[in-house]
Amino acid sequence: MTNINIGVIGYGYWGPNIVRNFFTAANCSVKMVADGRTDRLAQLAKAFPSVKGVSDAEEIIKSKEIDAVVIATPVFTHYPLAKKALENGKHVLIEKPMTSSVAEAEELINLASQKNLLLMVDHTFLYTGAIQKMKEIIDNQVIGTPRYFDSARINLGLFQPDVNVLWDLAPHDISILIYLIKKAPFSINATGVSHTRNNIENIAYMTVNYDSEFIAHFNCSWTSPVKVRQTLIGGDKKMIVYNDLEPSEKVKIYDTGFNHKTDEDRKMVMVDYRTGDIYIPKLSLQEALSGVANDFIQSIISQMEPLANAYLGMKVVQILEASQESIKNNGKEVKIR
Amino acid sequence: MTNINIGVIGYGYWGPNIVRNFFTAANCSVKMVADGRTDRLAQLAKAFPSVKGVSDAEEIIKSKEIDAVVIATPVFTHYPLAKKALENGKHVLIEKPMTSSVAEAEELINLASQKNLLLMVDHTFLYTGAIQKMKEIIDNQVIGTPRYFDSARINLGLFQPDVNVLWDLAPHDISILIYLIKKAPFSINATGVSHTRNNIENIAYMTVNYDSEFIAHFNCSWTSPVKVRQTLIGGDKKMIVYNDLEPSEKVKIYDTGFNHKTDEDRKMVMVDYRTGDIYIPKLSLQEALSGVANDFIQSIISQMEPLANAYLGMKVVQILEASQESIKNNGKEVKIR
Amino acid sequence: MTNINIGVIGYGYWGPNIVRNFFTAANCSVKMVADGRTDRLAQLAKAFPSVKGVSDAEEIIKSKEIDAVVIATPVFTHYPLAKKALENGKHVLIEKPMTSSVAEAEELINLASQKNLLLMVDHTFLYTGAIQKMKEIIDNQVIGTPRYFDSARINLGLFQPDVNVLWDLAPHDISILIYLIKKAPFSINATGVSHTRNNIENIAYMTVNYDSEFIAHFNCSWTSPVKVRQTLIGGDKKMIVYNDLEPSEKVKIYDTGFNHKTDEDRKMVMVDYRTGDIYIPKLSLQEALSGVANDFIQSIISQMEPLANAYLGMKVVQILEASQESIKNNGKEVKIR
């Protein structure tokens, strides 16, 4: 039986969750964790005495014992660490967002391809029962042709010192958009404000425009007194409300729709709308990160593409990069290549 | 005792509410109602047998008996009807939005001023217990310096055949913004989509930018499966959540805030946030439209400015007009004069 | 076409709603309204100028013109007024609860039967879209065998000076129980407290016991800071949550259940439970009282039994009477005949 030896770089907020989930995944062993902070390594020793803690990521990257590396460090370090790991023949799982730029993402994708290594991004939300159920519903044409995607992810939360609120919070929702809606975005408009005099927006709004009659919108804030994590996905047949804060009734499917017809006499478009029953499917309660860990390991073994593959991760960065350009140019439209 | 004789033009959805509220207001009498539709006049005769129904608005506008006219007709008719009414020496109350353009609004304001007549706009929400309480809270510096205003007004609702969703729904929230926040907006970005092939957006998003560190955002939709009417207003001391769908607990004041300081060593801005108690004030339950009717009549009598004065109404149109230009130019920034 | 002439006795809180709904019902005309209070008659004249207002109920009861009488007065007057109306050959619709005692209810039922007149009770809730939908669901065996009915109807509300909170609020829920669940109650336990030194309970709790494995419970209060109107109805296959305060999603059907089996080794009963999807049916939005008015008129014409017939009304009084006896005897079990 194949066994993949794992090294984890970064043992901050998310690191312990990563180690715990790879511990229980099949066909792999967590061997090493790297973190420059002594207190974090002490925490590791207490929680996972069998794992070797090291202060230098290089030790993992160059270790003969290690087959695959998980990178859970600040965004700007993703590219250099992943590059070096790939160069040293390791499969790589990177925390979201994948990189600080599309160019970096493309370079990593090419490198992984040349080396025949797996490169994957930890877009954890895609592995939740809620998103898996919505994927099934949308792919089965239950909602008809998708018309809009409207997401709010706001909270009184941890301000990041190096990236703005879109880079911090929107990757979740953008990855969900890309995964669920098979349409190519055309352009981005983004606006925002910084209340911290460091030019890093703590509130930002983004519209993703499409060629067809589809629109996506994102409302992100670190400065809301209430927590909201809600997405509306409307189709021409039905509409979905996804409220991630509901303990179990996260996904509601509304048999709601509208039709328009042209009133020739009055030269006007008239719209009828209807409401119907609502259906709340039962969702799998499996921990999403466990799905990420298993998908990473099994994709290495089977040489298949994982669900949260590097190409999806790159498309998320593409939208973030465009939003950055728009927000710094007063909301002007920025085309997606 | 002075008595103002009222004529109402338009007896559609809102007209009966207007007549009912002026009926119970002091110092005035509803004398005439004009509507071109026979069935509407029959409804009037049944509900208010003492009021004279006429099919032609001119009859009201030219009547010697009438002192003041209320205009509750489609937006594009506001300007010609109001102009004629002012020219005939009538005080005028116009439904929101005031006019289809800033130029029209300005002309009406000048005309009313020359004629020494009252011109007012029915921004009903300003007269609700919720907005009055928030005005008091913000004016008393309870929330400190305002930092953001974030509003969502979405529903599966009546599509308007002549104006987009911003012109239909946003006037409520824009009037609240202007009333509560004494800052001059600098520019607008707006995006949206039309699903009805008539180029009239049924979903639209608008950012209002300011010189200072303040931002306002509006999310309007006629195509949401759920109804949301929520506004967040953040200050540097406290934050308000205004949920108009709550039966009585509409306004919640959160003792929530954040502070930033520069960490000289790391050349970074560090942000601390705090949460505290929440306070839900009791609100007046008086019907808002009754407040509008009384303010209109008393402002005529006292020759004072009403709360929802024509200048505020014009500023609402200014933002709507700019949003229209932005939305038709792919979200580009449009400056407010 | 038959036309039933209606007289309404009592024009208090509910009277105007009754008049309005009989106005729009087919095959009937509201001719007279009796109320001893001059101001109420003035209100009537304003709202319904075509209806004759009288101060004495006898005038209606003895009028040759009147075919049917609606009694909307305090509970203790229901029996004498209904008796006299039946004796004078009028069909009768009584507000809930039907009478102050089972003996009175039985006497009225017998009298109506002898005179071949319709006697009906205004259990309005049975005519709501929510209850009609639940009736359909339960009759179609969707929830399987009913196991429990648990209702809370609490509020900071109007204290009645003559009847306790069970007589005031529970008739709604008891009528729903009797209508939905075809089982005969066996006995009652009730407890409560009076905070007003008049021995009239403002908080009360009632259990209705059955021979079979079914139980019903009622929690009623005039002294809750929050309004709750929620009923759980559990079956052995599915369970219903009915929340009357939801604007449209009032009825939720949970695919939730449990099974028990005996573990022979451990001499224990082991229980498994499961959760599944949730379904929220669209409900008719027709005003319930309009359904009551139409059922009353059509039942007179067709000589069929109405849904809220006198026998159901009497069974509601039976439970209330038993609850009264139990509550005054420290919660002791009182058998239902």
Add this chain to the structure above:
Amino acid sequence: MTNINIGVIGYGYWGPNIVRNFFTAANCSVKMVADGRTDRLAQLAKAFPSVKGVSDAEEIIKSKEIDAVVIATPVFTHYPLAKKALENGKHVLIEKPMTSSVAEAEELINLASQKNLLLMVDHTFLYTGAIQKMKEIIDNQVIGTPRYFDSARINLGLFQPDVNVLWDLAPHDISILIYLIKKAPFSINATGVSHTRNNIENIAYMTVNYDSEFIAHFNCSWTSPVKVRQTLIGGDKKMIVYNDLEPSEKVKIYDTGFNHKTDEDRKMVMVDYRTGDIYIPKLSLQEALSGVANDFIQSIISQMEPLANAYLGMKVVQILEASQESIKNNGKEVKIR
């Protein structure tokens, strides 16, 4: 510095939480854990390698090294284990409910007193931020004289094979009642139903009656499709709503009340009610079980009474025992000694 050596008996659902919280408490060490199940001891070895696992509780009870014992086993074993532990000179913390009968509880209290040992019951809820805040509010007379306590704790939950739903769920709410309301209960009425043919009620209702105008009511169910954990506490000045399922806004204080006066003319009691502002205090987020562990250790050291003392634990059992008698006698009133 004193150090108390702890042995834990029972490593089921709650045991790991107990071990974890005593691990982080000051002035104590967890030395041994007993559980008869090999797989539970394996779990212990993995999570807490420094703790000795033993299969026989006696080994802990008789160990010279152990100063204090925590008993987290099924209810019927509490008394024999606690008795033996006290006889062997150990301080004892017992899971709730304390014992299966008042007689057992009294014997343990006397034994602890003779031996000068601490006996405490793990009524964890008393140590939550919510209950601590409500205690402060009620003791400071903010709500005035308490008038009622109305609790619902329902869920689709684990059916216990040996005790009914009141013994399983109500100890939480009864302990809260006793802790917050300094009144002596007079009698109990309880009703319920068993759907599992083992005579163990899975739905039960209990009223606790008092001499004064105070009443408490408990609604407990293992068979509700929805989870409710809500308690209303009304005073003559203000009222509290405690919703334990709210993530942070658990306690709301309503400035709501009512007054009654006698209307001499009509020989009636008239009641006015009023509503006012609502206040939601910020709560401590400290883990409640950590408060239990610290109180146990510090009470041993200081020889002071802990908050969840054995006398409170015994009063909880008193109410449960009376409820059992009432429920088996068709809800008849059972006096509290």
